[in-house]
Amino acid sequence: MIKLSERISYIKATESPLSADVGLIFGDRSLWLYDVGNNTEVTREILSIDMPKNAVLSHFHPDHTGGLLSVGAERVYLSAYTKKYVGLGETVIGDVYVSDGVKLHIFPLPSSHSKGALGLEAEGFAFLGDGTYTEKKGGRYVYNATLLKDMITRLKSLEATTFLLSHDPRYALPREEVILNLEKIYSRRKKEEAYIDAGE
Template identity: 40%
Template sequence: MSELNIIEIEHGISYITPSESPLSSNVVAIEGSDDIWLYDVGNHPDVIEHLKEINCDGKNINIVLSHFYLDHIGNLDKICGLWKNDESQDKGHPQIKDRIKIYQGKYTYKHTNKGEIVSDDMYIDAGFHKFHIFQLPSCHSKGSVAMEVDGRYCFLGDALYPATKGPVREYNKSLLKEEINALEKIKAPYFMLSHKEPFARPKNVVMAWIEKIYKGL
């Protein structure tokens, strides 16, 4: 089993490294005095212990899920079970209340049955940080959601990767163009792609890479 580490991006913003065995995404943690924001929750069992090191205890937890693949959402029920404050039933779907809020696309919601669906751009001023949560067209997965923090970092999950159908990996040209157009509007100078190192990459480098792929289709 792969060993995980916590890497600090800057004070109060860190991430738990991804792994290949089991396949698990980067887990981003953004800390405030009373709140913590997570972007994806990974699938490696050790993520939970690392979150305890970051200190989620006693804090409100806001979780943004990039998409519904297991390596990004696998630990969700464990996190909700460990840190939840209350749970109620709404038409048979459990809704985590008070301490935990979950934001995701509609396709991810079909897998989690928890939290809120991101349909329009959300702008949240949490005091310690400002968040822009938005849908992002993606060849990799329907209903991808990205998160921009402080106009400086934009967390993209797997949204820039191709669709995978067995051994075949391919991009849809028109969908990729929509994604490029959406990313061009993002102000953040750093883009973060899950499973890649270095995690933080200059926007212009990422855009040049994805535009080269588009031109080659």
């Protein structure tokens, strides 16, 4: 477990089995998980924390959601699209604010990577999951230009100064760096094309 602040930590992603980073926010009453990973060792580490748990799921991919039933979350927040895969939880449509000693802000994130992405910000940190990543289309990594523009607008509206990107070896990146990088990609869009090559 890696500590980012007094109340915020994360458990690193693993590659085999493929399991996304798990964000941990220690509220007064509950432990808030941003994604649950898909690795029994990660699940064990989560269960070793003796607090009631709530979970926010970033998107439907199994490396982010696979451990859900094992962590025993009391409440699960997810998008309608993720719910189609996961089968349970409370659907988040707009911004949701929760107070648990710490102020949590759950928000829909327009994303090329997947439909129904959710972010979570608290105390200057924004968990974004895979939301800022590309989708693979015809063997190429691309951004949907409209979604990328909407995502940049959304990211700029956040209060957080540090963005947390799943699977990234650095994980915690300065907000400006992430936005600048996405704006650079957006500036390469061609008017007649719906997709932008990410050059990966």
